[in-house]
Amino acid sequence: MATNEAHYTLPRPEFDKPVKLLIVVAPYYRDIADQLIEGARAEIEAAGGSHETLEVPGALEVPTAIGIAERLSNFDGYVALGCVIRGETTHYETVCNDSSRGITLLGLQGLCIGNGILTVENVGQAQARAEVAGQNKGGGAAAAALHLIAIARKYGGARKDVGFQPARDEYQIAGETRA
16 A cells, blocks of 8 residues: 655645635545545645535536536635545446546646545545545645646636536627527
């Protein structure tokens, strides 16, 4: 297990104005999710940020919830949390790949997301990764989001809409303006 390996961790970023993050969690394995949330909250608070937590049914819904929140709210970044444990079917691969792909696509559109969705073989691996006193992957995901926010603030300008655009009061079809 990787617990004995030494890993480099970037210094915690500092912010001139506070950051606000949304923690989106799929609590299918409640005890694992609670540890991930605890680690994420502690890391955000240590950086002087604030947070809200939103629960969704499963890992596949995490990217969708982040996309909705980005369009309709004012968060600086997001922390995606959950746990997928391999079972007896190919559903594991679908959930792991598609949740990760959704988060990656949102990130490539400019959202600051730390991915803390664990993809493991068994409960023991999940517990080792989730425990705040252990590998603290929830805290690591929050740290990743904070670093991305720092980069966005350093190099970014005004934010643009992401993904599907909501209907406007007026729109054009074949050159004709309609209400």
